[in-house]
Amino acid sequence: MSDNYNAVPGLAEIRDAYGETTLVVDPARLLDACIHLRDEHGFAFLAEVAATDYLGWAGKGVAGSIGTDTGRDLNRPGSQGFQSLPAPKPKRFSISYHLLALGDRGRAQRVRAQVWLDDGEPAPSVVGVWPTADWHEREAWDLFGIRFEGHPNLTRILMDDDWEGHPLRKDYPIGGEPVRFSEAE
């Protein structure tokens, strides 16, 4: 990579995979890191904030194996064992900030800043750094239940205001919402 990201505050790890650079940052210093990336490296454009829930990651086999309800464990002896377990993740949730630098002569440069959080652990809000983060963070709160400290208006955005639970969590069942009149037959 041409750019040197070692000076990013709170940097825990740099990963290069599939031609993309991921900077894992300590959540406590996320704001400093974001301001540094925006002002020193020119990442003026926040493309999106993507949360991911890793509950059950590498737990039993791989996601969505078909066969039984619980999935077929491909790591079991006799299962031909060609599927290795994915590498474990440090915490349950990750938040990826996809940043874009609108470079000279129309050349793009991208980087992914990433923080890891446990359930219930808040992340600092970056609305002050990139105003566009407003709705992205509200979406992450709505669908994953991740709180963003310092967000000016952290309310549900896609689901109803009185919705219970956070649907994109892995422990939220598909088809789990009650259907009216389904029992009165």
Next chain:
Amino acid sequence: MTLAPEKPRIYEGTRIPSPVPTALRVTPERRQGGDILQVNFGPNHPSTHGVLRLIVDLDGEEVVGLEAVIGYLHTGFEKSMESKTWWKAITYPERIDYLSFQYNELVFVLAIEKLLELETPPRATWMRMLLCELNRIHSHLVWLGTAALELGAISMFWYCFRERDRILDLFELVCGARMHTRYFQAGGLAEDIPPGFFDECAKFVEVMPKAIDEYEGLVDRNQIWLERTKGLGLLSAADAIALGQSGPVLRASGVDWDLRRAEPYLAYDQVDFRVPVYRGGDVYDRYRVRMEEMRESTRIVEQALRRMPDGPWIADDRKVVLPPREELHTSMESLIHHFKIVTEGYRVPEGEVYVAVESARGELGCYVVSDGGPKPWRVKFRAPSFVALEATATCMSDALVADLIAIVGSLDTVMGEVDR
């Protein structure tokens, strides 16, 4: 004699509301002094292009407060895709943005291919580009027709839908469905380009520039159209970048930025096209950008038609790509591969990628996490419409209620994509 300098059309400084950047709040002085009326615009309103609700505070004719409420069309696409195999999940993205379906399909397929490190043959690459540009024209035509309709130019709608129908006929020729073609597979195309497609497409390329002349003839010197679009819904370049705007909205604000040129994907580095940029940042300039983009897209389609390579239309990788139909009768291996891909799905290596393409509405991104299994662990779409709606409050800072529809329309949002 010196002429008075022309009044600058774009504002200085920032107009992004604070502390909530996406909501315009009534100032206390306004609330005390004026007679504020709160109006609920939508969610069911013919000009909201779906189900968008705007809570608008009015002081007379003036918009002094505004908040967009979304989520009425939330369908849980991202959650559903987690329980489908990669192969089946390709069907879903097209339905997220139902007006630029090819792009959504493309960005998801590109993400799968990036994880698989799969190369597509040139014929597939060029055909993808051709269909995407047709789709851009289609999307802009729907925008132009409905945006003009909302401002009272009814005839524009019929003209635009005349050409739109020809594009849908081409999609029908390719796959049998007029929208949601599911023609892109990981590795290439679902089938070879059907006979007759090039001839029909060439006819369309001939017609389209004249059609654009006609549209411009209808509105470009129409005083009502100019009055209702010029100088309205201002958005400066700095504000547009801070609010994450992309596509025509960003280019109308004077930022020379197009992902097709900035990070060329498909074969965009081999075709010749211009990126139209305007500096006014108003509704009119967004209209101009889209009109010129339709001309440029027609040029790209024309070049793709002329230079379409021969050869295979899908990669030769039997672990991912369905074997040819005729082999199933004679080859046991082909039958097994077919069965495995259809029932269990192919496995995609562990990792996370973010792929972005320039859709008709701007940067359409797809963030995908795979755990090495046959189903995606997480799919997240960076929807340009979702981000465009964040700019409504800023664009509406000094608008009248009558301009509201023109301004929201100029951001070209598709609610299916906003709510996903």
